[in-house]
Amino acid sequence: MEENRRSFSQNLRHYLVNPLSLGYLGVVLAVCLWVTIDAISHSSSGDASFAGIWAFLVTAPTSMVFLVAGPAGLIGVPIGALVQAAALGALYRDITERRAHSTGSGVSNA
Numbered sequence: 001m002e003e004n005r006r007s008f009s010q011n012l013r014h015y016l017v018n019p020l021s022l023g024y025l026g027v028v029l030a031v032c033l034w035v036t037i038d039a040i041s042h043s044s045s046g047d048a049s050f051a052g053i054w055a056f057l058v059t060a061p062t063s064m065v066f067l068v069a070g071p072a073g074l075i076g077v078p079i080g081a082l083v084q085a086a087a088l089g090a091l092y093r094d095i096t097e098r099r100a101h102s103t104g105s106g107v108s109n110a
Helices: 008-016 019-043 052-058 063-104
Strands: none
Touching: 008 019, 008 063, 019 052, 019 063, 052 063
16 A cells, blocks of 8 residues: 655645635734734833734634743744644645535535
């Protein structure tokens, strides 16, 4: 039997390049841009903003593990985004492949 082996980058691409994962990563990027703009605009006023919390919330629960690391915990946002996007990509692939197999064998989902 021939094994289907992929490299890590091929597996990552397989799970990250689909509409659901890319949409999620777009939302995370938009939130991070909003947090950055908010931080820049409030830096001169001396008024604190809780906008930075949204970057952690949108990538939770993975990013919450890194909150105990202090300022170095900001690495949790991109790691959390990639982990969550890969999980969404795996779900998307599973649903689309299952749907393709069931309609290909003559079974209707209607």
